Amino acid sequence: MARKIGSRYTANQILGRGSAGTVWLGEGPDGPVAIKLLREDLASDQELVGRFVQERTALLGLEHPHIVSVRDLVVDGNDLALVMDLVRGTDLRTRLERERRLAPEAAVAIVADVADGLAAAHAAGVVHRDVKPENVLLDMQGPLGPGGAHPALLTDFGIAKLIDSPKRTRATKIIGTPDYLAPEIVEGLPPRAAVDIYALATVLYELLAGFTPFGGGHPGAVLRRHVTETVVPLPGIPDELWQLIVQCLAKAPASRLRASELAARLREQLPSLAGMAPLDVDEPDAEPGEDGPEPPAAESEREREAEDTGVVRRRGAVPLVPGAKPDSNRDTHTSMRVPGPDELAGGARGTARVPRASGVRRPGSARHRAAARRRRVTLGVAGVVLVAAIGAGAWWATSGDDAGATPRETTSSTP
Template sequence: MARKIGSRYTAHQILGRGSAGTVWLGEGPEGPVAIKLLREDLASDQELVGRFVQERTALLGLDHARVVAVRDLVVDGDDLALVMDLVRGTDLRTRLDRERRLAPAAAVSIVADVADALAAAHAAGIVHRDVKPENILLDMEGPLGPGGAHPALLTDFGVAKLIDTPGRTKSTRVIGTPDYVAPEIVEGLPPRAAVDIYALATVLYELLAGFTPFGGGHPGAVLRRHVTETVVPLPGIPDELWQLIVQCLAKAPASRLRASELAARLHDLLPLVAGMPPLDVDEPDAEPAAEAYEDDPYPTLPNAPRRTAVPLVPGSSTDSNRDTHTSMRVPAPDELSGGPRGTARAPRPAGGRRPGSARHRSEAVRKRRITLGIAALALVAAAGVGGYLATGGDDPGAPPQDSEQSSPSQPW
C-alpha cells in the first residue's frame, strides 16, 4: 500500500527493517529512491527532530561514489525520514550469511571501498559510528572488482548520532553494535573518526575468518573483550595484511590508521592477495549458556583457547598500546575491575586468585578464622600455664607469645 512521505515522495513497499526504522522502496521527483522511515518514538522526540534538522546540511553535502547519498531529510507530522539513493543489490551481511567467508581479494576490495567512503566522511567532519556489514551495500549493477567483488557503498550516515541524543540514552548505554564497538566507546570516551577504523577492521577480519575477533555470547562479555583481549592471528594471509588489521584494531585510537591511509594500503595489497582461496579457519569455541551470566554480566569465559586476555594493569601487558589506552580512559581502571573507587588493581599472583574477587575474599576470611582460632588456643594454653605457675608449678617456662594476636587483620 502506497504511503505519502512529505509532499514529494511516495513509499511503495518495504525493503527491510532495522533497529532505527524501516527502509521503503519509494518514488520521488527524480525517480526511484530508498526512504528510511525512522521509528515513531524517534519522530515524536522534539529534541531529536531539532538535531535531525541541524544535521541536514552536513548529510546532504556528503557526496562520494562509495557513499549512499542522502538526497533529502523529511520532517512531516509523525514522519521522520531520510531519502537516499536506491542501490540495486544487497547488503554485505546477506552475502556473508550465504558464503560464510570471502576470498581475501574480495574482502580487501570491499573494505577498501568502504575506507574510501569513510575518508570522504571524516574529511567532512562526519563520523559514521555504526560501521557493520548490514550498513555496507553491494551494487549488483556495478562492475565486478578483484575477487569477484561488487562495488561496496556505505549507508546510514548520521543515524547513530541522531539516536544518541542527551536524555534519550543513559550514560551507561553504548550506541552501536557490540561486535564492532571500539574500546574507547566502551570506556566512555566520545566517538572520533578512529572508532570507524576499528569497526571497519573488525569487518575485514570477519570477512576473512567468518566470525568477528571479539564477538559471541553475552553482549557484556563482548564489550569487555574489546577492552581486555588481543586479536587472535589468522593463519594463511600475508603478513602485511595481518599487520594492517592489528594496527587498525589497536586499543589506543591514536595508533590506528586514518581512513585515507587504510584505503591506500588496502589498494596496494590487492595484487598480493589475488587468487587466494577463502581461509580455512576453525570457529571459536561455543560460549556458555545465558544462565552462566546471571551472577556476573562480564564473566571471564572458560575454555577459550583462541583468545588471549590482556591485563588492565599498566606495564604488565604485552600489548604496546595498553598503557596509552588506559591513560585515556574516563572511568578509572578499578571501575572495570570491580575494585573500590580510587584504588589501583593489583596484578594477580601466579596461580592465585585475583585480590578482591568473591572467591579470594572467602579464602581470606577462612584463613583469618583459622588464625584467630590458633590465637585463641594459644591464649587458653597461656592461661593454663600461667595458672599452674601461680599455684606453685615447677615449670620454669614463660607464657608463649602469639605474633598473630597483635598484628592487624588484612584490609580485604
Template structure:
C-alpha cells in the same frame, strides 16, 4: 500498500527493518529512491527532529562513490524520513549469511571501498560510529572488482550521532553494536574518527574468518573483551595483511591508521591476495550448557549438541530473527572499571584449523580427559605385559647351581 512521505515521495514496499526504523522502496520526482522512515517514537521526539533539521546540511552534503548519498530530509506530521540513493543490490550481512566468509581478495577490496568512503566523511568532519556489515551495501548492477567483489557503499552516516541524544542515552550509556565497538567507546570516551577504523578492521576480520574477533556470548562479555583481550592471528593470510589488521585493532586510537592510509594500504595488498581461497578455520564457540561428563560415559559428544555460535549479538528483546541482525542503535550500560578489570586477560580465543576443538573449551577438556584415560589404560596394559613377561621368564629359567664350597658338609 503505498503511502505518501511528504508531498514529493511515495513509499511502495518495505526493503528492510532495523531498530531505528524501516527502509522502503520509494518513488520521487527524479525516480526510484530508498526511504528510511524512522520509528514513530523517534519522529515524535521534537528534540530529535530539531537535531535532524540542524544536521540537514551535513547529511545532504556527503557525496562520494562509496557513500550512499542522502537526497532529502522529510519532516511531515509524525513522519521523519531520510530519502537516499537506491542501491540495487544487498547488504554485506546478507552476503555473509549466505557465504559465511569471503576470499581474501574480495574481502580486502570491499574493505578498501568502505575505507575510501570513511576518508571522505572524516575529511568533512563526520564520524559514522556504527560501521558494520548491515550498513555496507553492495551494488550488484555495477562492474565487478578484484576477486569478483561488488562496489561497496557505506550507509546510515550520522544516524547514530543524531539518535544518541543525552536525554535518550545519558552519560552511563553507549550506542552501537557490541561486536564492532572500539575500546574507547566502551570506556566512555567520546567517539573520534579512529572508532570507525577499529570497526572496519573488525568487519574485515569477519569477512576473512566468518566471525568477529571478540564476539560471542553476553554483550557485557563482548565489551570486556574489546578492552582486555588481544586478537590472535588468523592462519593462512599473508603477514602483511595481518599486521595491517593488528594496527587497526589497536587498543590505543592514536596507533590506528587514518581511513585514507588504510584504503591505500589495502589496495596495495590486492595483487598479493589474487586467487587465494577463503580461509579454512572453525568459528570459536562458547561453552555448551550440558555437562560434558556425559561425553565420557558414552552419551552424544558435546560437539554434536547445540552450542552458541559466535557472531553479532542481537540486542533488542523480542526482535524477530529476520530483523534482529539489522539492529543498529541500542543503549547499553558502560561497564565499571572493576568489571573490565575482572574479566579474562591476555589473548582472545584463537581461531583454529577446521575440526579442531578450541583450547580450554569443554570439548577440548573432554578430549584431553579421554586422551589421558587412554594413555593410562595403555600404560597399565604395558606394565601388566611387562610383569607377565618377567614372570614367564623366571619360570622357564633353571635355578643356578649351588655353591660347592658352601654346600659341603661341615668337618667334624
C-alpha cells in the same frame, strides 16, 4: 500498500527493517529512491527532529561514490524520513550469511571501498559510529572489482549521532553494535574518527574468518574483550595484511591508521591476494559460562578437573551488565550500560580464544574436555567392574575351600 511521504515522495514497498526504522522503495520527482522512515517514537521526539534539521546540511552535503547519498529530509506530521539514493543490490551481511566467509581479494576490495567512503566523511567532520556489514550495501549493477567484488557503499551516516542524544543515553548508555565497538567507546570516551577504523577492521576480520575477533556470548563479555584481549592471528593470510588488521584494531586510537591510509594500503595488497581461496578456519569454542551460567554438574566436573590437573581454567567472560541475558541482536543502536573501571579491571586478564585450522581439536576446548570426561568415566566404570570381579572371585574361592572344592574348581570360578 503505497503511502505518501511528505508532498514529493511515495513509499511503495518495504525493502528492509532495522532498529531505527523501515526502508521503503519509493518514488520521487527524479525517479526511484530509498526512503528510510524512522520509528514513530523517534519521529514524535521534538528534540530529535530538531537535531535532524540541524544536521540537514551535513547529511545532504556528504557525497562520494562509496557513500549512499542523502537526497532529502522529510518532516511531516508523525513522519520523519531520510530520502536516499537507491542502491540495486544487497547488504554485506546477507552475502556473509550466504557464503560464511569471502575470498581475501574480494574482502579487501570491499573494505577498501568503505575506507574510501569513510575518508571523505571524516574529511567533512562526520563520524559514522556504526560501521558493520548491515550498513554496507553492494551495488549489483556496478562494475566488478578485484576478486569479483561488487562496488561497496556505506549507508546510515548520521543516524547514530542523531539518535545518541544526552536525553536518550545520559551518561550510562553507549550506542553501537557490541561486536564492532572500539575500546574507547566501551570506556566512555567521546567517539572520534578512529572508532570507524576499528569497526571497519573488525568487519575485515569477519569477512576473512567468518566471525568477529571479540564476539560471541554475553554482550557484556564482548565489551570486556574489546578492552582486555588482543586479537589472535588468522592462519593463511599474508603477514603485511595481518599487520594492517592488527594496527587498526589497536586499543589506542592514535595507533590506528587514518581511513585514506587504510584504503591505499589495502589496495596495495590486492595483487598478492589474487586467486587465494577463502580461509579454512573454525570459530573458537566458547569458553564455559560465556553463553550463560554453567549447570551445577558441569561446574563440579570442571572443579574436579582442576584438582586433578592443577590447572584452573577461567570460567569465561564476566558479564558487565548485571542481570542481563545473552543477546544476539545485531541491530543498529543497541543501547548498553557503560561498565565502570572496577568491572573492567575485575578478574584475570582475558585469554584470547585462538582460531585453528578446520578439523583440529584444541586442547582445553569444550569438545576436548567432553572427550576427557568420557575417558575418565569409562576408566572409572572399568575399575569398579574389575574390583567387583576380584571381590566376587575371592568370595567364591573362600566358599569353595569351606565346601572342600578342588583347586581346579576354585580357579574356574575366578574371572
